[in-house]
Amino acid sequence: MLDIAKLAGKIPGISEHFQQEISASSQRLEQAKTIVQEAQRQQDELIERYHTWRDRLIFSAAIPIEPLDTRIAIRPPSDRHSVFATDGSQIAPSHHEIAYCYLINVGRVMLHYGQNLHPLLDSLPEVYYRPEDLYVSRQWGIRTDEWLGYRRTVLEAQCLAEMACGWVKPPGAHHEPNLAMVDGSLVYWFLDGLAYEARDLILLPIQEAWEQLREARIPLMGYLSASRSVEAINFLRLHNCTFDTPNCTLNCVDLDQERTPCQGIEPLRDTTLWGESLQPGQRGPLWQSSARILDLYDEAQRIYFCYVNVGTEIARVEVPAWVVEDQTLLNQALGIMLAQVNKGFGYPVALAESHNQAVIRGGDRVRFFALLEQQMIRAGLQNVGTSYKEARKRGSIA
Template identity: 45%
Template sequence: MLDLVKVAAQMGTVGQLIRQGAIANQQKQTRALAVLTAMAENLEHYRQALQEWGESFPFNAAEPLESLTVKHTVPPAPRAHTIFATDGSQIAPSHHEIAYCYLINVGRVAIAYGQSQRPHLDSVPQLVYDPDELERSRGWGLTIEDWLRYRRTQAEMLALVELLHTQHAKAPSLALVDGSLIFWAWESLPSMVREELLRPILAAWDQLRAKRVPLVGYVSASRSHETVNFLRLGVCPYPEPNCALHCGQGSSTVLEVTRDRPPCHVFDALRDVLLWQAHLAPQQHSSLWRSRSRILEHYGAHHIYVAYLHGGSEVVRLEVPQWVAQDADLWQRAVSLTAAQIQKGRGYPVALAEAHNLAVVRGSDRQRFFALLERELIKAGHWHVAPSPKEQRKRQSIV
C-alpha cells in the first residue's frame, strides 16, 4: 500500500526541480528561435554541412525540406472522408501463470464521416503458445517484453491494412496509428530478426501506397530532438562541424572553448515540441523534415519524414512515409484529416482513442482470460492447473 503522507513530504523538492527545468527550457526555447531565424537566411549551407558531416555527429539531426521559418495553415477537411485506426495491447507471458503464453489484442476502428454509415469497431485477439518462438527471442538477446512489444507493433500495422481491405472506403481516407513509424530500437537487432519484423510491415505499407491512402504515425508528447539537433549547426564555432575531431574524447579544443561541454550543448534537453510550440499558432504546421535515423536505411521507398502540427491543446509530431511526403495531395489530406480528428476528439484523435479502448486489456479481462485458459486445459486432461504458490499468495491479502 502506498503511504501518500510520506510521498507528500517529498513532493516539495520535485516541484522546485520541475520549476527550475521549466525556466531553463524557456531560455533555451528563446535561444533556439533566434538561431532558427538566423539559420533560415543561409539554409542551403547548413543542409550541405549536415549531409557532409552528419555521420560524425553523436546525435541524430533531421534535414529540413523547406525554409525553417515557414508556417503552413491546416487546410479544411472534406466533409465526406474515412478514418482507419488501430492500437494494441497485450498480456505478457509469466512463469507464475498456468500456461506460458501471450496474447496480443488489436483494436480496429473505421469511421466514415458524411457518408451515412455506422462506424466499424472491433478487436482482433491473437493467442500465441509457442515455446520455440520465445526461446528464439532469448537466443537473440531480447527480453520477452521487448519481443512481445515488437510483435504487437507488427500486428497493429497488419491489422490496419486488413481493415482497409474489408471496409472498401470510397471517400478520401486516412490510415492512423498511435506512435512512431520509426522503429528506433530495431536498428540494433540482428539483421534476420529485423527483417522478420520489418518485411511484413513494409509489404503492408506497399498496399497503402497502391490504394493512395496516406499513413500517419501520431506521436503525442513526443520526446524527439531531431529538429532541435539541426540547430546545433547554427551555434557550432568551428568552420567544419566535425564532432569526432573537435568535440570527441581526447580533443584538446573542447576544454578550451566549452569548459568540458561542446558549444552545441546549449540546446540539451530541449525537445522539438517546445521549439515548435513557440513558433506555431493553433491550426498551423511546420515544414517537412527528412529523418536521418539509421534504421530508415532498411525502409526503402518508405523512408520517414516528420512535421509538427499545432492541434490547439498540444503540438504533435506527425510521421509519414516518403510517398506521402512527396505527394502534395496525400500530404495535405494527411494533415487536414488528422487535424479534424484532433478537433473532433477535443485534443486527441477520436479514432485512436476508440482503437485504444477496444484494445486495452483490463484487470478483469486478464482474470477472465486465465479462467478460460484454465477451463480449456482441464478439458484437455491437465488436472493440476494452478498458478505458482507465489502468484496465488500475491492475490490474497491480510489487509
C-alpha cells in the same frame, strides 16, 4: 501501500526544481528563436554541411525540406471521408500463471463521416503458445516479453492495412478521402540493436503492410502526442558548431556529449520551439528524419515529419515519403488528422477508440486464464493452477 503523509514532505522540493527548470527553459527558448532566424539565412549551407559530415556526427539531426519559417494553415477535410486506426495491448507471459503463453489484442476502428455508414469498433485477439513463438527470440538474446512488443507492432500494421485496403475500392476507382493512423512513431528505433534476422522478421512484414496502403492510395500517418524528440533542434547544432568543420569524432572526442560547444539550447524540445511560432491549425516545415535505422527502410517508406498546432498541443505527425511526394495525399491526411483531434477534444478520436478496444483490463486477464484453465482440465491435464507465489499475492491478509 503508498504512505501519502511521508510523500507530502517531498513535494515542495519537486515544485522548486521544476520552477527552476521553467526559468532556464525560457532563456534557452529565446536563444533558440534567434538561432532559427540565423540558421534560416544559411539553411542550404547547413544542409550541405550535414550531408558532408553526417558520418562524423555524434547526434541524429533531421533535415528541413522547406524553409524554417514555413507556416501553412491546414485546410479542413471534405465532409465525406473515412478514418482507419489500430492499437494493441497484450498479456505478457509468466511462469507463475497456469500456462506459459502470451496474448496480443489489436483494437480496430473504422469511422465514416458524411456517408451514412456504420462504424467498425472491435478487437482481434491472438494467443501464442508454441515453442517457435515463445523461444525464437532467445537465439538473438531478446527476452520473450520484449519480443512480444515487437510482434504487437507487426500485428498493428498488418491489421491496419487489411482493414483499410479491404474497405477502399481498387486504385483508379472513385472513393472518399481517407486516412490510416497509428499511435506513435513510424521510426522504429528499437530495431537498431537487433540482429539482422530478427530485424527482417519485424520490419519486412511492416513494410509489406505499408506497401499495400501505398498501392491503395491510403495515406499513412503516425501521431505523436507530447513528443520528446529533438531531431529538429539537433539541426540547429550545425549552426552552433564553433569548429571549421562539424567533425564530432575529431573535435569533441575528449568532451562529454553534454558539454560540447553546440549544446547551448538543449535540452529544449522541438515541440517547445515550434509552439512559439505556430498558430492553431498551422503546420511548420516538413523534415526528413535522418535516424540511421531508416537506412533499412525502402526509399518510398523513408519517414518525414512536421509539427502541427492542433489547438491543445504541438503534435508531431509522421508520414512516409510516398505521402510527402503527393501533395494531395499530404493535405488530405493533415486535414483529416486535425478534424480527428477536434472531434476527440484534443486527441484523435479514432486512436482513442482503437486504444479502448485494445486495452486488456484486470477482469479480462482473469477471464482469459479462467477460460484457459477450463480447457486444459477438459483436455485431461493434471495439476493445473498458478504458482504458490502468484496465489499468495492475490490473497493478501495484510
